[in-house]
Amino acid sequence: MAVLITGIGELTTNDPELGKLRDAAVVIEGEEIAWAGAAADAPDADERIDVEGRAVLPGWVDSHTHLVFAGDRTAEFEARMAGKAYSAGGIAVTVEATRSASDEQLAANLRRHVDEAAKQGTTCLETKTGYGLNVEDEVRSARIAAGVADEVTFLGAHLVPPGADAESYVDLVCGDMLDAVAPLVRWADVFCETGAFDEAQSGRVLKAARERGLGLRVHGNQLGEGPGVRLAVELGAASVDHCTYLSEADVEALAASDTVATLLPACDLSTRQPLAPARRLLDAGATVALASNANPGSSYTTSMAFCVTTAVLQMRMTIDEAVWSATAGGARALRRDDVGVIRVGARADLQVLEAPSVTHLAYRPGVPLTVGVWRRGELLTSGFGSKR
Ligand code: NIG
Secondary structure, X not given: OEEEEEEEEEEEOOOOOOOEEEEEEEEEXXXXXXXXXXXXXXXXXXXXXXOOOOEXXXXXXXXXXXXXXXXXXXXXXXHHHOOOOOOHHHHHHHHXXXXXXXXXXXXXXXXXXXXXXXXXXXXXXXXXXXXXXXXXXXXXXXXXXXXXXXXXXXXXXXXXXXXXXXXXXXXXXXXXXXXXXXXXXXXXXXXXXXXXXXXXXXXXXXXXXXXXXXXEEEEEOOOOOOOHHHHHHHOOOOEEEEOOOOOHHHHHHHHOOOOEEEEOHHHHHHOOOOOOOHHHHHHHOOOEEEOOOEEOOOEOOOOHHHHHHHHHHOOOOOHHHHHHHXXXXXXXXXXXXXXXXXXXXXXXXXXXXXOOOOOHHHHOOOOXXXXXXXXXOEEEEEOOOOOO
């Protein structure tokens, strides 16, 4: 069945040929976009939905979350707001709660957060393991994630579990753990940071993952300058995430590479770090993605709109740069061309704003503007009743 969405006041496509259109229409057929262009030229369809001048854009592509978890870290957040610094060690609290939870509890918690994100316009979501940190719990996390998320990343190298010897744990991650998890995931990641894994350990994990055919991602330069970005670029990682503290050499290396710099503004704010240097990266020619980093410790939000607003108001990205980074940029960080874009053949993932243009995402900070969401051609929410 073909559905015509018409009356689109502003259509952001991220497609270089289509660009940004006024008075536009889109046709969805099954799970895909069948047509996009000027409303006056739209073909007939079985059903017609008039969005009465509202803005339409691709659904958010959230390329960095940690949503296979149990438990709560409110106390840690309160301590941070009272001046205590964020450290990687807090991850262990979630590891304990996650190991104690049943499969059903973990799956329900993941589903609840993915649904929460979808209502806010997120139509493609990556999530990671990393709160299991033993073979059994990492495999279980990957299996649960694979049943719900679009993309799954193995993050056995998130933290050396309390009481374990670091080198022996890296041996386990590079051996039995990767062997068991690899069939369930597309990506492998490592937290290359003081208090987590050093350059040599991170390199070992990434190379072992690459040998098993996994794509690479890196958590790097979150709490200080370090080797994360350099390593990610050298090993051809699809993305290096955080990038809060970058040297000039890091910026130049990213600009000269295909590795996407994925910035996580909600995390920078929640951990009271400086905001990542988006302007420096963009001006140097690097590809920037924005993601939520939804997790119970450092960034407990699923709101991509909040990330876009922050990127514009506080990180000096333009509206169009921020919207691109949270849609097509996320897709680039996941090496996908079927999401984050409105063009014929792309996945029918769209959102409708209660606003005439995407500018309102920053102009009206904090207002929940996403009122309609299609994911794979299915209308998930439609709060865009007729205008009075
Ligand atoms: O991306 N940096 C490492 N991992 C997460 C934090 C997870 C946690 O604190 O539980 C992050 O910020």
